[in-house]
Amino acid sequence: MNLEFTAEEQAFRREVRDFLAAKLPYGIRERVRLGRRLSADDHLCWQNLLSERGWLGVNWPQEHGGPGWGPVERHIFDEECAAAHAPTIVPFGVSMVAPVIMKFGSETQKRHYLPRILSNQDWWCQGYSEPGAGSDLASLRTRAVRDGDEYVVSGQKTWTTLGQHANMMFCLVRTDPEVKKQAGISFLLVDMETPGISVRPIITLDGAHEVNEVFLDEVRVPVANRIGEEGQGWTCAKFLLTHERTGIAGLGHAKQALSHLKSVALEVQHRGRPLLEQPGFRQRVVKAEIELMALEVTHLRVLAAARDGGAPGAESSLLKVRGSELRQELSELTRRALGPQALPFFPEYLFGDQELEREEAEHAALGAQYFNRRKLSIYGGSNEIQKSIVAKTLLGM
Incomplete structure (x- = not known):
């Protein structure tokens, strides 16, 4: 596999980056960056902007109104959106039920539901x-x-x-x-x-x-x-779950989380030196970064295998297992780096210091994210089940 991006792919990256800079609303960007909860209106606002640009159904073929991107374009788009703190696209319509309708639905169902998903008429x-x-x-x-x-x-x-x-x-x-x-x-x-x-x-x-x-x-x-x-529901369900598990890997968000972890660990001092320079902590960060690089290659291979509209195979279970474990590890390291600052806080005790309140809110949000990330290894099929799928399907055990 050639891991070097072509000139056309680099141009596409610049196009995505320019779009995000021009169209992603500042308030939504900041809420995502600070780890604050988004409203339904926030999600719909961003997804309507993507829909207008023709970029909502990133995994859709052109015949159904998608951009027809290949695996590399989808990878670049996800990576740039995460780096820009764009909201995650709510997956249930566009990334989960839509492929099932395309694969198993009648022509009448396709004509009715697919345009409504792309236009955000249905949640x-x-x-x-x-x-x-x-x-x-x-x-x-x-x-x-x-x-x-x-x-x-x-x-x-x-x-x-x-x-x-x-x-x-x-x-x-x-x-x-x-x-x-x-x-x-x-x-x-x-x-x-x-x-x-x-x-x-x-x-x-x-x-x-x-x-x-x-x-x-x-x-x-x-x-x-x-x-x-x-x-035939079980066949539909298995087809859908492979798409869901591929998405749970959250590669773009993992890369953004790693970057943020490094910046936090450089700011936090431990015994007179940045925490990132402490051998024990640095070793865990380096290990996570190496695993993330390996996950990126696997992710591109899985997307490439599914580029013709088929479902990813049991490899999606590998992505789900390693991706969820890695994202949990990154949130754990960030929480450890912040220490007590990751605890919940009470703004009424900050005496109106808005800058301090902002910093404390950001750190406390990371603590909340740590708890939220605990679910990643369970939903979409627990990691134990995914390992059994890999053992049976890929290893013949």
Whole structure:
């Protein structure tokens, strides 16, 4: 693999960098940089700007309205967005359900849903995990009983990220309880405004309302909202999860986090010297940087393998495992570098010193991010499950 960027790719990088400098709103950039929570309006503002530029569906082929980028362009775009502190694109519509619709959906479904995803008319959430069915997703119990041209859906979904903003949910349901558990699952698109749906917040360890429980009580969903054939949901789910796991690696954000870690470790003094010059701490930073370089090569290989519209293979599980562990390690090192400064703070005790409040807020946000990053090795399929997939698929064990 040639790891040198061509002149055309370097020009593309400058184009992305210029766009970010001109279009990314300062307030949103600062909230991302300081680790503050973004509102739904913040996300929609940025994604509308990307949509206007034709850069929202970065993994979409041109025939469906995407830019038709190859793996290198996508890699450069992600890297520059992270470096500029742009918000992460909410993945559930554009990066997760859209590829499933392209692969398994009918022409009618493609014509209806894909333009709405690109124009941000629909905010999607994921109805996969349930109490007792997370990593063992095939054990899900949400039932969908056929009644004429509708399914009547009852059950519960959990860890539904940003479900409080969503008007649509792609949902795995059990349509046949008598067959092998993977064979009795179907993939439905559910309007969140349908009677019988209620959303209850779950407050995470960092104090954020990011995830939810979703309850479905005899919710009527048109059969026309099923993707693929009845019982084909497990195939759709596996296809979607490979795209999700590739994204969890978060390579661009890991590179930005490494850069920030180095700057913090140079500022923090330990025994009269910058912390980054302390052998024990420096060794961990160097190890993380080497692993990040290796992850970057693997990421480009996986993207290249999927450039023709297919799903990434079991390699996406390797990306998910190493990427999530690396991002956790970088947040752990940053927290250690800041020490007590990473603890929560109370602005009323800062006596109106806005500069001090700003600095303390930034450090405290890094502490909150440390707690939030704990989930990375669990969601999208726990790392233990991913290692089993690699062992079976790649190693034949």
